[in-house]
Amino acid sequence: MSKLKNDTLIRALLREPTPYTPIWLMRQAGRYLPEYNQARARAGSFLALCKNPDLATEVTLQPLARYPLDAAIVFSDILTIPDAMGLGLYFADGEGPKFERPLRAEWEIRDLTAPDPTAHLRYVLDTVSQVRRALAGSVPLIGFAGSPFTLACYMIEGQGSSDFATVKNMLYQRPDLLHHILSVNAVAVTAYLNAQIEAGAQAVMVFDTWGGMLSHAAFHEFSLSYTARVIAGLKREHEGARVPNIVFTKGGGGWLESIAATGCDAVGLDWTVDIGEARARIGARAALQGNLDPAVLLSSPAAIQREAGAILERYGLGNGHVFNLGHGISQLTPPENVSALIETVRGLSGSYH
Numbered sequence: 387m388s389k390l391k392n393d394t395l396i397r398a399l400l401r402e403p404t405p406y407t408p409i410w411l412m413r414q415a416g417r418y419l420p421e422y423n424q425a426r427a428r429a430g431s432f433l434a435l436c437k438n439p440d441l442a443t444e445v446t447l448q449p450l451a452r453y454p455l456d457a458a459i460v461f462s463d464i465l466t467i468p469d470a471m472g473l474g475l476y477f478a479d480g481e482g483p484k485f486e487r488p489l490r491a492e493w494e495i496r497d498l499t500a501p502d503p504t505a506h507l508r509y510v511l512d513t514v515s516q517v518r519r520a521l522a523g524s525v526p527l528i529g530f531a532g533s534p535f536t537l538a539c540y541m542i543e544g545q546g547s548s549d550f551a552t553v554k555n556m557l558y559q560r561p562d563l564l565h566h567i568l569s570v571n572a573v574a575v576t577a578y579l580n581a582q583i584e585a586g587a588q589a590v591m592v593f594d595t596w597g598g599m600l601s602h603a604a605f606h607e608f609s610l611s612y613t614a615r616v617i618a619g620l621k622r623e624h625e626g627a628r629v630p631n632i633v634f635t636k637g638g639g640g641w642l643e644s645i646a647a648t649g650c651d652a653v654g655l656d657w658t659v660d661i662g663e664a665r666a667r668i669g670a671r672a673a674l675q676g677n678l679d680p681a682v683l684l685s686s687p688a689a690i691q692r693e694a695g696a697i698l699e700r701y702g703l704g705n706g707h708v709f710n711l712g713h714g715i716s717q718l719t720p721p722e723n724v725s726a727l728i729e730t731v732r733g734l735s736g737s738y739h
């Protein structure tokens with residue numbers, strides 16, 4: 387196993403010393419890049435792009451060709467798991483993800499099984515191995531999955547939603563059915579992330595995009611406890627190297643202590659949280675990743691410098707911070723503003739280490 391030339395991401399996630407604060411961006415490959423839009427047009431659709439390992443590898447590497455990022459993240463989607471379960475994922479133009487067969491009837495829920503990633507998600511594992519080969523040890527590759535709860539949201543609702551009313555209705559009226567789906571999802575997500583680690587992912591991240599819309603009690607019972615099962619089941623080492631993991635709950639600022647208590651290596655923060663306070667609350671229990679408001683990238687280099695500088699300053703001296711946005715990059719982001727952000731973090735962060 388080749389040694390990484392730039393291991394700042396891995397070291398920061400493990401709270402080890404680094405010469406500067408590493409940076410990568412959620413959704414760093416995507417529609418704000420003209421070369422991404424060209425590749426997607428060649429593939430025919432977003433899903434065809436995900437399912438073609440050559441094109442998915444090309445797109446994964448696009449942001450790294452433009453910017454000195456400290457990590458690559460495999461180009462895929464969290465909804466590959468429910469697609470592999472047979473729910474029929476598709477993307478209607480400009481409308482976001484949808485399922486042909488959302489989970490509604492009790493028998494459909496009882497029939498649900500976790501897919502074998504080496505059979506049904508082979509294309510993702512092939513992309514992971516191809517990207518690893520292409521990176522040749524330059525920077526680490528991050529693998530990812532959705533949280534069991536966030537996947538369940540799409541599987542039950544059948545599409546995105548502003549309130550996920552169908553999911554909440556099941557949560558309050560038939561919690562037994564929701565618990566069954568979540569148990570299957572936890573097994574599926576654990577196997578999928580471990581398969582990505584075996585294929586070459588050097589860190590893994592769980593995206594809990596919708597846990598933050600739950601009540602305090604429901605978040606712990608229906609989202610966090612299943613994310614905790616996933617974390618407990620993950621490989622922590624592969625071929626002699628530690629494989630750190632990150633848990634990101636959008637809207638999870640009130641629950642940072644319980645998220646850290648899952649035993650994850652790092653907690654992802656959205657932009658509503660003060661990162662200095664988050665550090666004080668979590669202490670030595672986990673590293674932190676975040677948390678610039680993605681809207682800052684729509685402004686000017688001067689504003690980007692000020693806002694990114696403020697986050698570095700609020701985190702303060704020492705290790706354990708991975709710079710990122712508080713959610714995915716907007717498709718309206720001017721690509722040159724990403725350069726300004728990375729230069730700022732690279733330029734200012736050395737003095738905190």
Ligand code: CP3
Pocket residue numbers: 411412413414415416417426432459460461462463464465481482483530546593595636714
């Ligand atoms: O970070 C990266 O560069 C890796 C790629 C990545 C994508 N989706 C590619 C994508 C990652 C990490 C995801 C995760 C994902 N997907 C999440 C969790 C993170 C989050 O944003 O909260 C969720 C909820 C999804 C489901 C999903 N996929 C939605 C809701 C949408 C539509 C919204 C949108 O931005 O279009 C997608 C599509 C999607 N996934 C795109 C990309 C680049 C855009 C597709 C296109 O090219 O049209």
